[in-house]
Amino acid sequence: MASRAAGDYPEVPEPLPVPGVDTHTHLDICTGARGPIKSGEPAPEVEPGADEEFPPLAFFHDTAQQAGVTRIVQIGCDMRSARWTAEVVAAEAAAGRDWMLGGVAIHPNEAPRLAAVGLLEESLTEIEQLAAGERIRVVGETGLDYFRTEDDGIAAQQESFRAHIEIAKRQGLALQIHDRNAHADVLRILDEEGAPDVTVFHCFSGDAEFARACAERGFFMSFAGNITFKNAADLRHAAAVVPPRLLLSETDAPFLTPHPHRGRPGGPYLTAVTLRKLAEVREEPLAEVCEQVSANAEQAFGTWEL
Ligand SMILES: [Zn+2]
Ligand SMILES: [Zn+2]
Known part of the structure; x- marks a missing residue:
């Protein structure tokens, strides 16, 4: 991702018929902000x-509201971004x-x-x-990442996960889990x-089998823009079997920008694209999916209202 100036971001999609929610985004990275x-x-x-050059916070607020993504959870997952x-x-x-609500943690790679x-x-x-801070409702993202971590880092990663x-x-x-190539150990x-x-x-x-294992335990499953990628058939099958009450949506922006904008930076507003894909693969009306996901987000994280 060479540049993340405002002009590099895809256009705002058609607004959702019912407000949607981005339950996991990194606006510190999007705005180039670093904490203390x-x-x-x-x-x-x-x-x-x-x-x-990075767009200001107001760019992400305004584009999200335009797309009907009225609520987000900002995740800070190293010490500076958590502060x-x-x-x-x-x-x-x-x-x-x-x-905006927030989440703080030490990322499994950190x-x-x-x-x-x-x-x-x-x-x-x-x-x-x-x-314990005001408006912080999530401990995350924590978990295990066996894709990026060398064997000698795994003990520290597991210790950190247990502590979170x-x-x-x-x-x-709420606990938000990052699980990359580590399904069995995360569940264990x-x-x-x-x-x-x-x-x-x-x-x-x-995949669908792992989605069923998570559903049995009552875990929420949050889907990001990679559900739109051509090679993500397994993920779409998983999304189709998630019980409605456990379904969530997110961007992980600026990463995982949905198709056809893959490779460009993304913001919370692109949750609208992911929600449309979720409705399609679940064969449910878009408005119904948005309503369900928003209700689930309130159930998981509490109200955004002031
Ligand atoms: Zn993650
Ligand atoms: Zn993330």
């Missing part, structure tokens, strides 16, 4: 090497804009890096403090620890 380097300090005004997330969701609420420099434990403590499960339970928050660890009341597989990447 140290806890309690302001973020640096100029990032070293930040000569790229940024806690600040921004509180500031948006204070300004009377109710579109956990081994922090462990290697001896900072995992104190970072987890800070995540728990941030998780505990934080979600103590704080009474959730079964061993006892999953939080609300557990969500973000960017669900399993």
Whole structure:
């Protein structure tokens, strides 16, 4: 993804007939924002090497509202973006804009890096403090990523995942799981620890059989733009068998921009494309899917209303 200036983003699609929701997005990355380097300090005004152009937060707010994606969950999953997330969701609420809730965690690919420099434990403590913040309703994304992590990082990743499960339970928050090439171990660890009341597989990447295993446990399954990709037949079969009450939608923006815009940066507004695809593969009316997903999101994360 060479550039993420406003002109690189696809056009806003036709608005949804009923408001939709993006339950997992990274507006810190979309806006080029980085949070404080140290806890309690302001973020640096100029990032070293930040000569790229990024759209402001208002661009993502406005395009999302235009597409009928009226509510989002902003996810900060390293220490700086988690601090940024806690600040921004509180500031948006204070300004009377109710579109944003937040989630904080240490990403499974970040956990081994922090462990290697001896900072995992104190970072987890800070995540728990941030998780108690106003408008933070999610501990995530956490989980396992066996695609990007070397074997020697897996122990730290599993330790971090277990710690996040505990934080979600103590704080009474939803757990959002990142699971890449690690389905069996993610389920095993959730079964061993006892999953939080609300557990969500973000960017669900399993097949229909794995979707049934998640449904048996009452886990939500959230689908992103990759459901529109040509090679994603298994994912579409999975989406078709998810019980209505466990279905969620997201973008994981700026990543996983749906077809036919794959490869370009994306924003929360493109959830509208994913919801249309979900309606198609489930053979359900679009308005019904939007209503169901929005109701599920409130069930999982609470109300967005101020
Ligand atoms: Zn993820
Ligand atoms: Zn993500």
